[in-house]
Every structure is written in C-alpha cells, then in structure tokens.
Amino acid sequence: MIETRNVTVRFGGLTAVNDVSIKLLPNKINSLIGPNGAGKTTFFNAISGVIEPDEGEIIFKGEHIEKKKGYQICAAGISRTYQIINLFWQMSVIENVMVGMTTKLKSNFWQSLFSTKFEKNEEKEAYEKAMEYLRFVGLEDYAHARSSSLSYGNQRLLEIVRAMASGAELLLLDEPAAGMNSTEKRELDVLLERILDRGITILLVEHDMKLVMNVSDYIFVMYHGALLAEGVPEEIQANPEVIEAYLGGDE
Amino acid sequence: MNSIKNKNIPKYLIYTVLILALPFLIQMISGTTYLVMILCISLLYMIAVTGLDLLFGYSGQISMGHAAFFTIGAYTTGLLNHYFDMPLWLTIPIGCILPTIIGTILAIPASKLKFHFLSLATIAFGEITYYFLYTSPGGFTFDFKGIGAKPISFLGQNYIKWYFFLLVITIIVFVFKTYLVNSKVGRNFIAIRENTHAADGMGINVRKYKVIAFTVSAFLTGLAGSIYVHFIQYISPESAQQKQSVLFLTMLLFGGTTSIPGTIIGVLFIEFLLELIRPLQEYQMLIYGIMLLVVVVALPGGIYGGFKDLAAKIRGRKKAGTDKTDGKANAG
Numbered sequence: 277m278i279e280t281r282n283v284t285v286r287f288g289g290l291t292a293v294n295d296v297s298i299k300l301l302p303n304k305i306n307s308l309i310g311p312n313g314a315g316k317t318t319f320f321n322a323i324s325g326v327i328e329p330d331e332g333e334i335i336f337k338g339e340h341i342e343k344k345k346g347y348q349i350c351a352a353g354i355s356r357t358y359q360i361i362n363l364f365w366q367m368s369v370i371e372n373v374m375v376g377m378t379t380k381l382k383s384n385f386w387q388s389l390f391s392t393k394f395e396k397n398e399e400k401e402a403y404e405k406a407m408e409y410l411r412f413v414g415l416e417d418y419a420h421a422r423s424s425s426l427s428y429g430n431q432r433l434l435e436i437v438r439a440m441a442s443g444a445e446l447l448l449l450d451e452p453a454a455g456m457n458s459t460e461k462r463e464l465d466v467l468l469e470r471i472l473d474r475g476i477t478i479l480l481v482e483h484d485m486k487l488v489m490n491v492s493d494y495i496f497v498m499y500h501g502a503l504l505a506e507g508v509p510e511e512i513q514a515n516p517e518v519i520e521a522y523l524g525g526d527e
Numbered sequence: 528m529n530s531i532k533n534k535n536i537p538k539y540l541i542y543t544v545l546i547l548a549l550p551f552l553i554q555m556i557s558g559t560t561y562l563v564m565i566l567c568i569s570l571l572y573m574i575a576v577t578g579l580d581l582l583f584g585y586s587g588q589i590s591m592g593h594a595a596f597f598t599i600g601a602y603t604t605g606l607l608n609h610y611f612d613m614p615l616w617l618t619i620p621i622g623c624i625l626p627t628i629i630g631t632i633l634a635i636p637a638s639k640l641k642f643h644f645l646s647l648a649t650i651a652f653g654e655i656t657y658y659f660l661y662t663s664p665g666g667f668t669f670d671f672k673g674i675g676a677k678p679i680s681f682l683g684q685n686y687i688k689w690y691f692f693l694l695v696i697t698i699i700v701f702v703f704k705t706y707l708v709n710s711k712v713g714r715n716f717i718a719i720r721e722n723t724h725a726a727d728g729m730g731i732n733v734r735k736y737k738v739i740a741f742t743v744s745a746f747l748t749g750l751a752g753s754i755y756v757h758f759i760q761y762i763s764p765e766s767a768q769q770k771q772s773v774l775f776l777t778m779l780l781f782g783g784t785t786s787i788p789g790t791i792i793g794v795l796f797i798e799f800l801l802e803l804i805r806p807l808q809e810y811q812m813l814i815y816g817i818m819l820l821v822v823v824v825a826l827p828g829g830i831y832g833g834f835k836d837l838a839a840k841i842r843g844r845k846k847a848g849t850d851k852t853d854g855k856a857n858a859g
Contacts, residue, residue: 324728350730362728364721367714374711375718379730381711385739388710389703395710442730 277302277477278323278354278446283332283342285318292318293329294501300446300477300494305468307480307488309512310498311521316481317359319498320448323479324356325349336446351379355444357435359451359481365424369415372423372434373406376441406441413437413467429460436467446477453484465491489513497521550690562802563686567758569798570693571751574700576778576790578747583776584784585708586740587720588638589646592653594771596626596745599656600752601762602668605676610667615679615757622753623746630745631738638737653772660764673763676756689758696754700747701787707743708785716740717785748775770812777815780822783829792830 278300285293293315300306308316322329325346334342341349355376364372381402383395410416413433418426423434432452439447453461461484468478468491482488488495488509495512497505499521505512512518550563575597582588604622607613637648660668668674682688707713715736718726727733756762765771774797782793797818804814826833 326724326728346727347730347732350728355730356728358725358728362722362725364718364725366721367717371714371717375714375726375731376729378711378715383711385712388712389707391706391710399710438729 278334278336278479280323281333281335283319283322283329283334285315285322285327286330291501293322295332296498296501296503297332298496298503298506300479302477303472303475304493305472305478305480305491307482307492307495308498309482309485309488309495310504314498315501316498317450318501320356320450320479320481323349324354324448347379350442350444353443353445354448355439355442355446356448357432357439357450357452359454361428361431361435363423363431363434363438365422367423368420369423369426369434370403370406370410370419372438373409373441374402376438377402377406377443379442409437409441412440412470429456432456432460432464433467436471440471440474440476444476446479447471449478449480449482451481451483453482453487461487546694550687554687560686563690565798565802567686567689567693568755569794570690570697571755571758572775572778572794572798573697573790574754575748575751576775576782576794577700577704577787578744578751579775579779580784580790581704581707581716581747582740582744583779585713585720586716586737587642588737588740589642590649590741590744590772591646591769591776592649592651592656592772593744593748593775594769595653595656595767596630596748597752597755597771597775598660598762598764598767599626599629600749601676601756601766602660602674603749604753605674605756605762606668608677609674615677619753619757622756623750626749626752627742627746630749631742633745634738634741637741638734649772650769653767653769657764657767660767668764671764673761673765676760676762678760679754679757693754693758696750700750704787712736712739770815773812773815773819777819779829781818781829783831783833786831789829789831796830 279298281297283293283296284291296315296319308319310316318327321327322342323334325341325344325348329342332342333340336349336352336354339352341352341354344352364375367375381398383392383398387395407416407419410419413436415426415430415433415437418430423431426434432455436447436449436452439449453464456464465487468480471478480488480492492509495507495509496503497512497515497518504521505515505518507515550566553562553566554560575593578596579590579593582590582593600622603625604615604618607618607621608615633648633652637645640648661671663670678684679692682692708716715726715731718729718731719733719736723733752762752766778793778797779790780793781797782791783789801811804810807814822829828836
C-alpha cells in the first residue's frame, strides 16, 4: 500500500520529522499519535505533497511520490482532510463534493466551453455520484446549502466525503474528531468502519485517545519528530516509552 | 417545473422586446444617436468586464492592468490594417489572439504570485504597455498621437446597426461564459478562489487553471478592444492607462462579481453616470475611488448582490446576507 523510508523534513535548523519509516496495513485503520509538536501534521503534509521531504522516499502502490505535487498525489489516489477545516465556503455542499471529483472528470476546457453532450452527461453523472457520497455520510438534505452554514460536525463529515470523492484508496484524516460532541464521535467511529468496507485504507491523526484505541488496528507513535513505537493498541498502551512520552513531559 | 417555466415566458418576452427596442427608444427620447453610441460602448465594456469577472470574480486573481489587453487588441487590428491593408475579418481575430498569447505568457510567472503582488505585477504590465505604445521603437505605433481605424464596412457609423451587431456578440459571450462557469472549469476556478491550499489537495492543478483564467480573460478583453477601435475609429495609448483598468474593476465590483446581471448593471450604471457627470471629468478617478469604497464597505456583493440579498430578506430568508459577508472575508 504505502510505505515511507527514512522521511526527514527540516524547517531551517529544526528537524520536524526525523528519519520516519512506516508501512501502513492495507484496508485498516492506521493511527498516528504523539504529543503536540511531535511532527504528525508535518509528516501528513509530506505524504500529501504539501511539502516535499528533504530526505527519504514515499512509495505508494509501488510508485515514488515524494517529489510529486499535491494535486498529482490526489490523482494518484491519496486524499486528505485538514486539521483546520478547509472547505470551499461559498460553494454549496454538493459542489464541494464535485470539486473533490475533479481528477475523475475527463472533460477538457473546450468541451466545457462548448458544453458538449459528453460534458453534459459527465456533469450529470458526477452530480448523481456526488449525491450518493452525500447519502453515505447523511448530508443529502443539505446538498444545496452553503457549506459555511453546516454545523461543525457536519463540516468535518463533508471534508471526509469530499476527500473520498476523488476515489482515494488512502484517506489521510487530520483530527477528524476535533470539535465534535460525543454523539458525533460515536457516529464517526461507525463511519470509519463503513469507509473500510469500501476497501479504503485510513491513516488517522487524532488526539482523542479513547477514539484512537477503539478504532485503530495499528498505531504509530511519534515523539520529537521521530518514530517512538508502533504496534496494535494493546502493545502501545503497555509500552513504557509511550507512557513516558505522554506523561513525562518534555523535561 | 413546467408551470414555472411557463410563468417565466412572458417575463422573458418583455426582456427581449425591451432589449430590441432599447436603441430606438433612447434615440426617440433623447432625439440624438449619441446615447445609442454610449449603449454600444457599454456592450463592448460588458465583454471586457466579463473577461475580468472570470479572472477576478471567479478565480480570485486581481488584475489592475486589464486595460492593457484591451488596448493591445485595439492596436493590433488597427496597425495591421494600417500597414498591411489586411481586411478586418482577419485583423480583428488577430487582435483577439495577440492579447491572449501575451496574457498566457504573463500568467505563467504571475500565477505564482499572491494577491497583492499580482496586483503590483499587473499594474506594471499596464504601465509597460502604455509607455511602449507612447514611445515605440521607430514610432511604429504613432506614439501619443494614437491611430485612426476604419469602421467595419457593413456597419459604417450607423449606431443602431452597431448596437445589434454588438448585442449578438455580447450574447454569444454571455452564453459561453455561462457554459464555462457551470462546468468543471468554473467549479475549479471558484475552488481556487475560495481556498487555494485545499484546491491543490483536491487534485486541481492550481497553476494550470490560473493560467486558463488569465488566458480566457485576456481573450475577451482583447476581443472588446479589437472591435472598439473600429467602432470609435481611433485609439491612443491613454486607453492602456491605469484609469481605464480601474474603470473595468469599478464596473465589475459595482455591479457585482460572478453574475451576468451584475456585469450588465455595473457597466450601464457607471457608463451612464460618467455621461451625467461629464463636466466633472477631472474628478473621474476620485469618483471611481469613492464608488469602490462604497461597494467594498457597504455592498460587498455589488448592486446586484445587494439586490439579491434584499429580495431574499423580503422573502424572509435573512441568512443569505450574512453568509455573503462571511464568504467574502474568507475569499480575501
């Protein structure tokens, strides 16, 4: 599926991600945890092409992607959500999903300009498909509402489904439960399982330990930019180094 | 669905009759053809402002030098006709293509720039164009004197005929704009305006689409310019000045971005207002400035946007108004 080899990211003198090599379990929920500032989001950004790693390799389905740009990585089959919600606020909910499908749409500029039959059919199919995606997360009633009018929890759901709409095989979720209430968190738990049913692999960054320990099949722990431990939830919970990292503080 | 459509037919019929009768009405009421000429210029400006709308309104890239494309289009067809005596059916298309090519070349580096720097770069582009035309190598552009141009033969100086000719072109432009903005391309433009970072993450090649927006925009503005020169039969470097670019931007913002009615209202309002205050011409820039300020502060959606919000409020949906301002803050 996806594998990173010795990925390092530096910002000036600071090494944000230091020599991280991981291999995700396909079609499982893989989680990435660690105290604040451990480099989780930077690592995410490196995988999704927001920043280019200074060293190391990222291999997705046998292909090197560490040099690719964000939009190329999305087309390759990796899509993400953001820690701070990054929706297209003035667009309707369904339009947000349709933007997510852009890499799957074949119409070129001229077909769009002349609104050819092919383009019209494709748009119609895209609309239907976007509606299906909205049904998948239960947002179909809001399809034509402005995305900024959604509740916080629903905005998170829309981000997830927008990312799925690209046909992604790997979904990177950056703190999807942040700001959700306990009911929404329980629903998220179920939703993640349903996403797995579609054959998608998930990499989750999350602070809510209860959620992480509940849903994860495999956990990676980062600390000060480096990989501290990896294993199934039980192993991680029993790992003294991890406990030290979380409770011992930085002293 | 069907009944709604049927209800709209009389409305559209009234619009059509009004648009067709407009030049005759104006001529009858004012007693001269002068205002018909202003109407024709307005149609040309609508084409240019449509170009600016695709760039600024939809894809969120500012251009403070759009008049340069307009002027380059005008000079291209005028000079080709003057020097080589090429027929207008050939020079006008070239007058559209040259600004398009220049727009693309400009956009390739400019698409990397953030908002403020892009506005500086486009101001510089406008100034370069102005000074190039003003003191050209060997004086081939006739420098500050400007150049005269032939009218389009079958239209001559008959403003009523011109009106219908320009009306057809403007409608064609509006139709294609509607197709484009309702397609994947238009959606990607808006996505880039709303959140460049997320647009990239969702698989949009941001630079490619920014270049497309610039190219289409330059084409439309160049088209307007290359017809304008044969309508007015004269063009001078002054058309490339900052003032003209600000005029386009004022029209766009005043009417309201991302809509065709906004473009129409903005152009007509400003163009006829300028006619009314012609004695105060030296204060033109001041007036643009005040109008821009009013729009930015009080009416972020322009006249048309404000009108839509008002209509929504009357229908008891107050939310539309607040959403609009929210979104604008995000877009900036």
